[in-house]
Amino acid sequence: MNIIVCVKQVPDTFEVKIDPETKRIVREGVESVINPYDNYAIEEAVRIRERFGGKVTAISMGPPQAEKALREAVAMGVDDTLLLTDREFAGSDTLATSYILSCGIRKLKDFDVIVCGRETLDGSTGQVGPEIAYHLGIPYITYVSKVIDISAGSIHCVRLMEDHYEEVRTKTPVLITVIKEINQPRIPSLKGMLKAKKAVVSMCRCCEMDGEKCNYGQEGSPTRVVDVWTEQMQKDGKKFEGEPEDLAGILLNELKNLGVV
Amino acid sequence: MAMIKISHDKCTLCGTCIKECPFDAIEIKDDKLYINENCTLCGLCVKVCPEGALEKEEKAAPRTDLNHYRGIWFFAESREGKLTPVAFEMLSGALKLKESLGEEVSGVVIGSGTEGFAAELGSRGADKVYIIDDESLAHFQEEAYALAMAGLIEKYLPSIVIAGATMMGRAFIPSVAAMVRTGLTADCTGIDIDPGTRLLLQTRPTFGGNLMARIVCRNHRPQMSTIRPKIFDEAPVSRDSKAEVVNEPFDPSAVKNRVEFCGRQKVENMVDLQESEVIVSGGRGMKEPKNFALIKELADALGGAVGASRAAVDAGWMPYPHQVGQTGKTVKPKIYIACGISGAIQHLAGMQTSDYIIAINKDPEAPIFRVANLGIVGDVFEILPALTRKIKEKNS
Ligand SMILES: Cc1cc2nc3c(=O)[nH]c(=O)nc-3n(C[C@H](O)[C@H](O)[C@H](O)COP(=O)(O)OP(=O)(O)OC[C@H]3O[C@@H](n4cnc5c(N)ncnc54)[C@H](O)[C@@H]3O)c2cc1C
Ligand SMILES: Nc1ncnc2c1ncn2[C@@H]1O[C@H](COP(=O)(O)O)[C@@H](O)[C@H]1O
Numbered sequence: 001m002n003i004i005v006c007v008k009q010v011p012d013t014f015e016v017k018i019d020p021e022t023k024r025i026v027r028e029g030v031e032s033v034i035n036p037y038d039n040y041a042i043e044e045a046v047r048i049r050e051r052f053g054g055k056v057t058a059i060s061m062g063p064p065q066a067e068k069a070l071r072e073a074v075a076m077g078v079d080d081t082l083l084l085t086d087r088e089f090a091g092s093d094t095l096a097t098s099y100i101l102s103c104g105i106r107k108l109k110d111f112d113v114i115v116c117g118r119e120t121l122d123g124s125t126g127q128v129g130p131e132i133a134y135h136l137g138i139p140y141i142t143y144v145s146k147v148i149d150i151s152a153g154s155i156h157c158v159r160l161m162e163d164h165y166e167e168v169r170t171k172t173p174v175l176i177t178v179i180k181e182i183n184q185p186r187i188p189s190l191k192g193m194l195k196a197k198k199a200v201v202s203m204c205r206c207c208e209m210d211g212e213k214c215n216y217g218q219e220g221s222p223t224r225v226v227d228v229w230t231e232q233m234q235k236d237g238k239k240f241e242g243e244p245e246d247l248a249g250i251l252l253n254e255l256k257n258l259g260v261v
Numbered sequence: 262m263a264m265i266k267i268s269h270d271k272c273t274l275c276g277t278c279i280k281e282c283p284f285d286a287i288e289i290k291d292d293k294l295y296i297n298e299n300c301t302l303c304g305l306c307v308k309v310c311p312e313g314a315l316e317k318e319e320k321a322a323p324r325t326d327l328n329h330y331r332g333i334w335f336f337a338e339s340r341e342g343k344l345t346p347v348a349f350e351m352l353s354g355a356l357k358l359k360e361s362l363g364e365e366v367s368g369v370v371i372g373s374g375t376e377g378f379a380a381e382l383g384s385r386g387a388d389k390v391y392i393i394d395d396e397s398l399a400h401f402q403e404e405a406y407a408l409a410m411a412g413l414i415e416k417y418l419p420s421i422v423i424a425g426a427t428m429m430g431r432a433f434i435p436s437v438a439a440m441v442r443t444g445l446t447a448d449c450t451g452i453d454i455d456p457g458t459r460l461l462l463q464t465r466p467t468f469g470g471n472l473m474a475r476i477v478c479r480n481h482r483p484q485m486s487t488i489r490p491k492i493f494d495e496a497p498v499s500r501d502s503k504a505e506v507v508n509e510p511f512d513p514s515a516v517k518n519r520v521e522f523c524g525r526q527k528v529e530n531m532v533d534l535q536e537s538e539v540i541v542s543g544g545r546g547m548k549e550p551k552n553f554a555l556i557k558e559l560a561d562a563l564g565g566a567v568g569a570s571r572a573a574v575d576a577g578w579m580p581y582p583h584q585v586g587q588t589g590k591t592v593k594p595k596i597y598i599a600c601g602i603s604g605a606i607q608h609l610a611g612m613q614t615s616d617y618i619i620a621i622n623k624d625p626e627a628p629i630f631r632v633a634n635l636g637i638v639g640d641v642f643e644i645l646p647a648l649t650r651k652i653k654e655k656n657s
Contacts, residue, residue, distance in 0.1 A: 011283075011284070011285070011468075036588070037588070063297070063298030063299055064298065065298075085298075087298065090264070090298065090300055090301070090302065091264075091300070091301060091302035093444060094435070094445065094447075095438065095439060095442070095443075095444060095445070098439065121468075121587075122467060122468050123447075123467065124447070124448065124467070125435075125445075125446075125447035125448065126431050126435070126447065127431075127435035127438070127445060127447055128435075129435075130403065130432070130433070130435035130436045130439070131435050131436065131438070131439040133436065134407075134435075134436045134439035134440060135439065139404055139519045139520050140404070140436075141403070141520060142403060142428075142431070143428060143432065156523070158526070160428065160582065161401070161428055161429070162340075162427060162428050162429070162533050162535065163528075163532065163533040163582075164525055164526060164527050164528060165525070165526040165528065166400075166522060166524070166525055166526070167522075167523040167524045167525075167526065168402075168520050168522055168523060169520070169521045169523050170519055170520040170521060171518060171519075179581070180581065180588055181581040218302055221444070222442075222443050222444030222478050222479075222480065222481035223444035223445070223446060223476050223477070223478050224476065224477055224478070224479060225301075225303045225304055225474050225475070225476055226304065226462075226475050226476065226477050227304070227308070227474070227475040228283075228304065228305045228308070228467075228472055228473065228474045228475070229472070229473050230472055230473070235618070235631070235632055235633065235634055237618075237630070237632075237633045237634040237635055237636055238634070238635055238636065239625070239630055239633075239635075239636035239637075239638060240635075240636065240637055240638065241625070241638040241639065242639075244639055244640065244643035244644050244647050245647055247637050247639050247644050247647075248644050248647035248648040248650075248651055249651070250635075250637070251619065251635075251637060251644070251648050252648060252651045252652065252655065254619070254635055255563070255596075255652070256655075258595070258596055258617060260538075260539055260563050260564070260565075260595075260596060261652055261655055261656070
């Protein structure tokens with residue numbers, strides 16, 4: 001079975017803080033990491049291989065340094081990697097990104113299952129997965145919480161909806177997007193890390209793909225960011241300290257005022 | 262290729278843009294400003310440059326037929342034979358756009374057993390309702406719903422399409438956008454019409470909630486966005502007006518052999534957090550799983566639902582569907598009560614737009630107090646039982 005996992009490198013926003021004085025993003029020391037949700041995707045891809053056999057290829061579109069994220073994927077058990085990198089790709093929105101990734105995936109030819117994260121930390125649209133599936137003309141299932149079985153050209157899994165889970169089945173090739181509940185990503189083993197160190201990440205430029213250039217980068221992106229700003233969410237609320245009994249009284253009063261008691 | 266153009270003669274290398282760039286994309290190389298591969302063309306540098314030395318070069322051929330697209334559409338989400346509150350919220354958002362744009366507001370209903378939906382949407386102000394009712398659509402499936410919606414769009418050419426950023430909306434609207442080859446802005450927290458260009462201005466948080474971005478879709482139609490639940494109030498039943506109804510057929514053979522529904526697993530006590538008016542959430546400060554009973558009791562006393570921080574979910578104290586925050590759900594209840602939650606940015610991203618926030622935390626410096634309307638510095642184990650008791654006394 002050929003399994004593909006889509007991995008994006010993102011700035012670690014866990015570290016990103018807003019400087020209250022300047023209202024600027026404090027970026028010092030912010031590192032790039034694998035999009036946290038994609039760790040679940042990588043883990044699931046590797047588990048699918050462990051259960052059903054085959055090979056896992058991690059693919060990413062991004063600047064040359066995204067190579068590091070792919071290496072980390074190797075450390076987690078991915079067999080092969082492909083980085084789509086070209087200045088022409090800059091400014092891609094989700095439609096263009098998914099198009100470029102689908103061209104890269106086509107180059108890999110045979111695939112049975114594509115695994116994506118639920119969303120990215122920076123964009124957090126969750127759009128890229130479904131849009132890749134569209135470009136490839138394959139079915140997709142979002143918010144998968146469990147892969148029950150993959151056999152005889154068919155996949156059976158559980159997906160989360162707002163207030164319940166659903167079991168669904170479809171034929172492969174398929175694209176799934178996975179949620180955090182699906183697994184606990186492994187810590188890379190020493191052997192994995194050694195392998196990652198030696199791994200050669202194949203790079204693929206725009207001219208090596210069959211896609212139409214007008215669909216790449218900003219040209220292929222219908223949406224434009226016209227403004228960005230930071231928003232202070234500071235609310236000058238009231239703050240109380242004191243005896244628990246009094247504090248509970250204050251709360252009760254406020255809840256009365258709000259009309260819920 | 263589109264890019265940020267630097268006028269080196271104007272640039273004083275003051276470094277403002279370097280500091281402001283959220284993507285680390287600007288550096289000084291050989292005494293000159295240089296924009297590297299990290300650039301996403303967000304344009305923040307253009308805005309902050311005191312010298313006007315940066316400029317965003319736009320390219321992309323305009324499409325010629327934009328004027329054929331008219332009308333504001335919203336997806337009227339339904340579940341188990343009922344329109345969801347989010348359907349009425351989207352209607353309300355669409356009506357708001359109508360005030361500036363003056364175009365017709367139409368709802369799109371997809372499903373099976375949709376009798377009465379059109380009348381309900383009409384009485385709340387929709388001008389028209391497109392209905393695709395077919396047995397094969399009884400259970401939500403991304404592709405089937407996307408095909409149904411895309412077919413309608415291609416036939417009737419609306420200029421704007423909005424949908425709730427619910428799991429359903431986020432699951433199928435992206436393929437609709439890809440099918441009709443247009444842009445889609447996810448998870449908007451605000452929409453407006455630019456009075457000059459009459460374009461849809463879409464506001465959304467990015468970068469883990471740290472940055473706000475305004476996005477437009479200039480040369481493609483429709484302009485599409487998913488919008489977070491609870492941003493708009495539900496459109497009220499106001500008039501005895503009626504919506505014009507357009508029934509459209511659906512050909513299920515198009516999605517034959519695609520994703521097939523095989524059953525539902527209802528989960529005990531699994532509430533739809535996004536639809537709760539009151540949410541009482543617990544974090545690591547609750548210390549032990551059994552202490553979540555205190556949260557549950559207060560939630561019950563207030564007729565609300567239980568939420569949790571990621572720390573509490575990761576510890577296994579609450580199941581994942583209760584998680585509030587960037588990796589969990591985005592909620593906007595009338596009242597959000599955070600108990601023993603520090604207020605990490607990822608948690609705030611999921612609840613900071615709640616109407617009224619109460620925080621109970623024993624650390625007076627906890628960041629949660631910065632977004633709280635009412636902050637209580639104290640021990641949850643003392644305050645929660647006292648409060649629940651007082652509420653019960655009051656109610657009995
Ligand atoms: C990629 C990513 C995504 C994330 N997504 C989410 C998300 O979706 N949702 C989310 O919540 N987090 C998320 N996080 C985690 C987030 O950064 C924090 O780690 C988490 O929110 C902390 O949870 P907490 O506030 O419950 O725990 P802590 O930060 O440990 O805070 C516990 C608080 O309880 C208080 N406390 C302790 N004892 C008491 C007592 N007896 N009485 C009163 N107060 C007490 C303490 O003062 C402290 O402020 C994410 C992190 C990353 C990196
Ligand atoms: N540049 C990229 N390279 C590889 N995979 C990506 C990229 N962008 C998005 N993805 C995949 O698509 C998912 C959803 O991303 P997004 O739509 O940006 O929230 C991610 O979790 C990844 O699996």
